[in-house]
Amino acid sequence: MRVLTVVGARPQFIKAFAVSRVLRDRHDEILVHTGQHYDKELSEIFFEELGIPEPDFNLGIGSDTHGRQTGSMLMEIEHVLETEEPDAVLLYGDTNSTLAGAIASSKLDPVVAHVEAGLRSYNREMPEEINRILTDHASNLLFPPSDSAAETLASEGITEGVHVVGDVMYDSILWAREVAQEESTVLDDLGYEEDDFILSTVHRAGNTDNRTNLTEILDGLTNSPLPVVLPVHPRTEQRLREYDLWKRARAELEVINPVGYLDFVRLLDGAQRVATDSGGVQKEAFFLDTPCVTMREETEWVETVASGWNVLVGADNEVIEQELQINSRPEEKPAPYGDGTAAKQIVEVLAERAAE
Ligand code: UD1
Ligand code: UDP
Numbered sequence: 293m294r295v296l297t298v299v300g301a302r303p304q305f306i307k308a309f310a311v312s313r314v315l316r317d318r319h320d321e322i323l324v325h326t327g328q329h330y331d332k333e334l335s336e337i338f339f340e341e342l343g344i345p346e347p348d349f350n351l352g353i354g355s356d357t358h359g360r361q362t363g364s365m366l367m368e369i370e371h372v373l374e375t376e377e378p379d380a381v382l383l384y385g386d387t388n389s390t391l392a393g394a395i396a397s398s399k400l401d402p403v404v405a406h407v408e409a410g411l412r413s414y415n416r417e418m419p420e421e422i423n424r425i426l427t428d429h430a431s432n433l434l435f436p437p438s439d440s441a442a443e444t445l446a447s448e449g450i451t452e453g454v455h456v457v458g459d460v461m462y463d464s465i466l467w468a469r470e471v472a473q474e475e476s477t478v479l480d481d482l483g484y485e486e487d488d489f490i491l492s493t494v495h496r497a498g499n500t501d502n503r504t505n506l507t508e509i510l511d512g513l514t515n516s517p518l519p520v521v522l523p524v525h526p527r528t529e530q531r532l533r534e535y536d537l538w539k540r541a542r543a544e545l546e547v548i549n550p551v552g553y554l555d556f557v558r559l560l561d562g563a564q565r566v567a568t569d570s571g572g573v574q575k576e577a578f579f580l581d582t583p584c585v586t587m588r589e590e591t592e593w594v595e596t597v598a599s600g601w602n603v604l605v606g607a608d609n610e611v612i613e614q615e616l617q618i619n620s621r622p623e624e625k626p627a628p629y630g631d632g633t634a635a636k637q638i639v640e641v642l643a644e645r646a647a648e
Pocket of ligand 1: 301302329356386387389419420495
């Protein structure tokens with residue numbers, strides 16, 4: 293079987309890593325990097341530390357408006373599909389790279405497979421929500437990470453080709469947690485010990501592109517009882533500078549460059565809690581037993597909230613501060629995202645489908 297994988301943004305390298313290492317055991321993978329993320333710290337670092345093979349095609353699209361970025365990707369991906377003629381196309385998550393891959397491949401021959409299908413925030417102002425919905429409806433193999441995500445697909449009329457396999461990020465983290473504990477020196481480098489700091493990440497458009505929200509978040513984080521480590525996404529750095537908040541952020545928080553996956557997992561594992569607006573980080577926190585404070589009004593990862601391990605606080609500085617004062621953990625944790633074998637199951641289903 294020949295599978296063409298489309299990646300482009302940071303979380304997709306981590307998800308594709310989990311599946312690629314199983315896929316490449318017995319099948320051929322053609323890796324296409326759209327170039328959506330291009331800074332070393334958002335792209336190359338993951339290829340290096342996770343041993344992901346060099347992309348077969350790097351489309352070099354880069355940052356642009358949604359329409360131009362997605363449109364350029366669409367044209368280039370179509371061209372690659374026409375020359376490579378894969379049996380299946382693998383798409384991850386909800387970025388513009390995912391959507392471009394979905395549109396290009398669904399109008400050609402290959403099976404279109406979406407990993408992380410069926411997730412909804414029900415907030416259509418998020419560009420990712422539109423990307424998720426359209427990708428799910430353009431796919432013919434869907435891999436929801438949980439039963440609730442499969443139910444969402446069913447409620448939208450998608451019942452064929454749906455396989456609940458669990459979450460590929462769980463596969464990744466099971467591997468990374470141990471390796472990070474052995475190899476990462478990030479805690480020592482920064483001078484922190486387990487449980488004596490808060491980790492934070494912020495990059496969602498609704499938070500960064502809104503001065504009020506970003507200021508509220510900064511206010512909430514700076515009032516934390518513990519030091520806050522903030523590996524800053526370039527989008528957020530740009531906005532902090534633009535809003536004249538950069539100096540204050542650097543003075544009152546431990547602002548660092550984005551880190552590689554192993555250092556990030558070590559930080560998340562060691563943090564007393566995490567304050568984030570990331571999708572992936574909410575889940576990883578759950579897998580690592582680190583309570584999560586989500587600086588959004590809603591989440592696709594509903595099981596993390598229902599179980600008490602995640603709390604939605606929006607961009608409200610008082611609620612953020614209040615939640616960061618708490619230092620307790622729920623006693624129990626359910627396992628809604630599978631058993632860490634999502635990648636193996638995805639490859640099996642793909643191979644069966646390609647053989648039909
Ligand atoms: C994108 C995804 C988002 C995902 C995130 C993961 C979309 C619509 N958004 O958001 O779903 O959660 O990736 O991190 O697909 N930039 C750089 N260097 C880079 C990449 C971006 O400086 O390597 C800056 C550019 O100014 C760019 C901005 O960040 O305009 C936003 O980048 P973009 O890829 O459009 O969106 P993200 O916010 O990264
Ligand atoms: N991550 C990382 N370094 C960082 C911040 C995040 O390796 O400095 C990883 C994190 O472990 C997770 C993924 O990036 O696997 C999440 O990506 P991001 O928050 O950018 O996107 P989202 O999940 O919100 O789409």
